[in-house]
């Protein structure tokens with residue numbers, strides 16, 4: 001008889017787990033609190049604008065391709081991808097914009113123009129990073145993190161120094177480059193991992209390979225096209241989606257969960273996969289004796305930052321903006337300290353603006369611009385309307401000055417999103433935006449485990465377990481947990 005699996009949460013990880021389990025022959029029901037899939041990558045429409053709520057950077061296209069290929073599909077069966085050129089622009093100050101070209105030869109020229117001799121060093125740096133990407137993304141991240149023995153294969157042991165696990169990104173980048181702008185460019189991708197370059201293993205220079213060599217892509221229609229594609233594929237594989245089903249508790253028997261309970265239904269099950277935030281499932285859905293980790297454990301985790309976001313509809317086209325714009329016109333060090341060391345609302349934050357309507361006319365009415373403005377901030381801050389407005393003014397004033405145009409008076413739609421929304425929408429621990437930081441002490445077997453230590457048939461997936469935050473890792477996480485369940489139950 002087919003075993004029944006209930007998956008909680010229709011984010012990338014939950015959908016990847018559900019679809020992979022259905023492919024293996026499990027009978028899968030997916031319970032989602034919201035009325036649609038996507039989780040942190042949901043979208044909404046308002047006044048003719050379509051806003052992606054979370055992720056906007058499509059990196060590591062091979063990971064998406066590999067996922068769809070598992071089901072004899074390609075991404076092109078579900079959405080059309082376009083490589084962005086420039087990949088993105090870094091704004092260092094007034095009239096000081098640095099577009100990062102998609103062509104590798106042009107990136108070499110850019111480096112050479114800033115720091116003579118650096119293009120050759122970039123080549124060496126990227127060759128190493130390519131190797132790390134190959135081992136990291138094709139080998140390491142697919143390991144379930146059950147025990148250290150998984151990492152004891154000869155090749156990996158021989159490679160441990162080549163992979164730069166014990167050196168920080170901060171040191172690594174400075175061994176190759178001196179120019180301040182190059183250092184900022186090379187350290188920026190680490191911010192996706194939710195930790196400082198000082199605390200991130202240089203293994204993650206694989207992110208520079210992803211950035212510079214593999215490129216920044218965009219699914220026409222927006223990032224939500226990926227979600228729609230994954231939902232369609234899951235349904236094809238037989239996953240039963242139940243929306244507006246917030247899980248509130250479990251019934252258990254003999255050390256296993258046998259029923260998953262929502263406000264309106266009870267679902268019998270043989271296995272549970274929790275793709276909702278790990279801390280929420282542990283602390284709010286399980287009984288104390290069933291929890292693998294104490295509250296003290298969670299308090300000691302380094303969380304990735306939260307975010308203050310503004311979704312803005314503008315009634316004119318804007319100048320001097322590209323699809324992805326990083327405003328690095330302030331010093332990152334004080335902002336970073338205000339995120340990680342002395343958490344508080346930042347004094348002079350860096351910020352990021354995405355203007356997808358620069359590439360894609362379908363996400364805004366004709367003659368209008370769609371803006372997503374994001375300020376990374378510490379988790380667990382007091383979040384209220386007054387603070388949000390203060391930062392809106394601060395950032396918009398900088399945006400107007402640096403891009404030399406009036407914007408605020410042309411805003412016809414505005415919605416803000418921060419800690420309180422992450423908590424009420426996703427039960428996010430401390431209002432985190434993207435899970436646990438990828439520090440060395442929170443990598444692989446040192447992450448919250450994907451199999452519960454107390455409840456035999458309970459598994460976890462998503463950005464708080466292996467391999468970590470981001471869309472590609474969440475996709476991988478779902479596949480890894482499905483594989484583990486396949487091994488345990490076949």
Ligand SMILES: Cc1cc2nc3c(=O)[nH]c(=O)nc-3n(C[C@H](O)[C@H](O)[C@H](O)COP(=O)(O)OP(=O)(O)OC[C@H]3O[C@@H](n4cnc5c(N)ncnc54)[C@H](O)[C@@H]3O)c2cc1C
Pocket residue numbers: 008009010011012013014031032033034037038039040041053054055056057058059245246247248275276277280307309374425426427433434461462463464468469470471472474
């Ligand atoms: C603002 C922002 C920007 C980002 N930018 C990027 C980017 O550019 N590129 C990139 O690769 N990554 C980015 N990320 C990270 C990426 O979006 C996430 O790592 C990824 O989407 C997490 O997927 P998940 O499946 O782990 O979790 P989620 O997407 O959070 O999914 C969990 C699901 O569980 C549901 N749920 C919660 N509790 C319950 C319950 N009790 N019952 C039923 N359902 C429940 C939630 O509603 C949700 O749908 C960004 C994230 C944010 C927030």
